[in-house]
Amino acid sequence: MELQHRRFSCMTEQEHNLFELREKMSALMKSASTEEIINEQTSPSQRKIGIIGRMKKKLAISSRPNSSQSCSSLESNVDALSISPCEHELELSSDSSSEEEEDHPHRTVPRTCHINAVFTFDNDSYPRANLMQIYGCEGRQKGCFKDATDVQCVDKGKCIVTDMINGRISTFSRNGRTKVIRCSWALREPWATTVVSENKIAVTSRKDKNVSVISMNGDVLFSFGSRFFQCPCGIAVDKNGRFIVTDILSNEVSVFSPEGKWLFNLGDPLSPVQQFCCPRYVHVSAFGDIIVCDSGNHCIKVFNEHGNFKFTFGQYGRQEGAFKAPYGVTSDGEGNIIVADHYNDRIALFSKNGEFLRNIVSSEDGLYHPQGVALSSDMRLFVTHGKLKATEVIVYSFNDDENEML
Secondary structure (H helix, E strand, O other), rough: OOOOOOHHHHHHHHHHHHHHHHHHHHHHHHOOOOEEOOOOOOOOOOOOOOOOOOOHHOOOOOOOOOOOOOOOHHHHHHHOOOOOHHHHHHHHHHOOOOOHOOOOOOOOOOOEEEEEEEOOOOOOOOOOOEEEEEEEEEEEOOOOOOOEEEEEOOOOOEEEEEEEOOOOEEEEOOOOOOEEEOOOOOOOOOEEEEEOOOOOEEEEOOOOOOEEEEEEOOEEEEEEEOOOOOOOEEEEEOOOOEEEEOOOOOOEEEEEEOOEEEEEOOOOOOOOOOOOOOOEEEOOOOOOEEEEEHHHEEEEEEEOOOOOEEEEOOOOOOOOEOOOEEEEEEOOOOOOOOEEEEEOOEEEOOOOOOOEEEEEEEEHHOOOOOOEEEEEOOOOEEEOOOOOOOOEEEEEEEHHHHHHOO
């Protein structure tokens, strides 16, 4: 009887600990609801524990423990809760992978090992974001990344990912099947891409200091800027086929004709509000506005299609609406602006006039140092991120019909 009494007391204490953890988790999640989404991102010789959903260790045992569970198993569960999710992540090295593994692309399957927090906001009509898929992991084999610096959307749910360190551009289909664009020349440190047309993309090269326009088959059509750029970074194309390219060393954002001829630079170098400092990524909205992430000044600068300055928003800081080195930028059909706030570990949403609306995802969801960001026509948000370098592409959906199917 005394032994049974001790066991009952032990279980009561553990249940109390679990109850406190669930209460703390609820406070952190605020008004968020959660949905379980499983994503298999493994090669034949690797098993990957994703970093999306930092609370997954706590959520995994959110149900009340069975009364038949022993004290030892309850104690092991409580110990697991105290361990940081980072300690459970596997280092994925591709150096030992075989050529056979190279031929097997990473696919996204209906169920994953990730738990996503689906946030809902009062008095907010913008659709919620649901985690849909995760592509890639750290490595050199097909379907993996060493530094996924940029992502762009193509038709039919396909995306293009630029990997600077691996020196390649890969496409991912909607179901996660990957294909490497085999260029006819050595692609040296590609930084960013933009879709020129259905069969053409343009890519900036940090090593070659130029922009190359290539076909989806990897054929080089032409290049420009080899004697102009110091370190080309972001690139976008407007409705007239003009290229807008940022240079983080010369601190210039330049506009080129569809043939690659320099036309003019954005901003007035004599105006403090229009000066650039390490401009990184650039995007052209549906209304023709040119949106530049001015990383060194920790702000966003917006110009009209003629290159005239319109306004700027943001400042250095961690508070809502502030930035610590904004990187990728994109927009939706209504002109709302989505920014990858790199060192604040979050994706922020602003109105087309630069008014802060909300954070879409943040470090609480396991987001680390987001870089490239893109939004597809069917409201899928693509983000590249990682702790030291970007080694994953996360796909969220703003489509309510899609979210209801999860």
